[in-house]
Amino acid sequence: MKIKFLLPIILLVAVVAQSCVSNKKYQELQTNYNKSIDTNSKLKQSWQVTQQELSGSRARVSSLEEQIAQAKANSAALQNALNQCLAGNNQGNVNIAKLADQISASSKYIQELVTLKNKSDSLNLILTNNLTRSLNQDEVKDVDIKVLKGVVYVSLSDNMLYKSGSYEISPTAGDVLSKVAKIINDYSTYDVLVEGNTDNVPIKQTNIRNNWDLSALRASSVVQTLQTTYNVDPKRLTAGGRGEYNPIADNSSPSGKSQNRRTQIIITPKLDQFMGLIGKDPNKPAGQ
Template sequence: MRVPVLLSSLAVVAILGEGCVSNKKFGQLQSSYNELQNQNRALDGKYQASQRELSGATTRVQSLEEQIAAQRNNLVALQAALDKCLNSTSQGNVNISKLVDEINASNKYIQHLVNTKNTSDSLNLVLTNNLTRSLSREEMQDVDVQVLKGVVYISLSDKMLYKSGSYEISSTAGATLAKIAKIIKDYKDYDVLIEGNTDNVPISKTNIRNNWDLSALRASSVVQSLQNDYAVDPKRLTAGGRGEYNPVASNADDAGKTRNRRTQIIITPKLDQFMELIDKAPDADDQPPVVSPQQPAGNQP
């Protein structure tokens, strides 16, 4: 930018060197020189400003290039993470599919168990109805019938069966025993266990040593009554006593003791006999009313 100014100065010097010039001419040349100096300073300022702008632009370009490089690295990392996530999702879908299959299999098995239980409950209800339909509402208050896994448990209260503190059958027990004997005889191939049970109150009788004796003697009395009075085949009968050691309730109060003083008639049918009961199920009109067993307070043995 300073070359034209230098040439102009040399031209002026050359002219001056050739000879004297007029004042007017010199003034014009001086004005031209000053103007050129001003232009030179202006151009120099623009040049410096352009240099600064170029330096700033270069810095910005470098920064942008660094940002682009960083973003490219991020893109590579994100792509790698995406690929890994897709692989994990694919494996997760496989695991979820297996879990769903296992849940479906479990649901089918649970439904199978529910259906089996419903069938078992239905068979138990049929058997219970067949065994209890001849008992009256009053008799059902002293008789509790349960069917567990095909085994029939008929529990008779001591108040209904025996005289107080005795193993002798009372006169009021005859009607109920007759009906139970008929049930037993109707299913003549079933095994029958008569089991005596007491509460934990010690017995004080000269001819009975303890509750073991009392429970066994009471069971033996029922067995002999079924055999002698109702012609039940003795080969099917077994008498047993469990004393106070098979309670169904707490002996802490009278209600619990009353429940524990009982004689159980346990009937165990064979599987084919049990299935035959389905065909002998009573009609809905023949089924007895549902009565919650109530155990009245009884005397101590």
């Protein structure tokens, strides 16, 4: 009789135990699912940024190709005019010499445009490789490098750079900043703007008024570290803060906020290095 009473109890315990195991498995699957959703969101945002950069690069290449085609057409027209002059009599020797000079100038201009196009195509690869080849796997997660219109953007996460809720440089940031400083010093003719950015969560510090202050103070900390610790010429450095007003992701999610909390080191060629080819007329003498 005792066995008959115990049997239902045993069955009930077994069912409850099975239910507990299933609930635990469900929680584990739910956690994995949430992680997958977050990873998918990050990949989608990265894909969108990459598409924008690709579109910009294609536009720049197309513009250079149009300039090259126009220059080649001008050269062909000049060559045709020269051939017509040569087929005539000996008059117009002065014009022939002038046409020859113009053809030479056009050919040189075409070569300069081709060189500029090749530099534009390879600048991203060269500068990116110079930095990323010295970063380990963990550091790469906190560093994002892009080249847009000849300007290098090195974006560093606040988790890697600063102590939590502070503008003081974290001891762990030294390795990455030293590698960034080496690139800056290698490109000694480039100007450097350090730009702080935050998410839209108001700062709660008695000595910091708002996110404007926080972003500017963080940029200033990086600038001073580059100067005092890594011997970057302070004349090349500028510190600025953009607060929460330059987001690259949606602040409605933790992932978006994390992406917006960043410091960008913007390495910019001096204008006179490129202005020689922009708007230059190959038919005008030098100095005009």
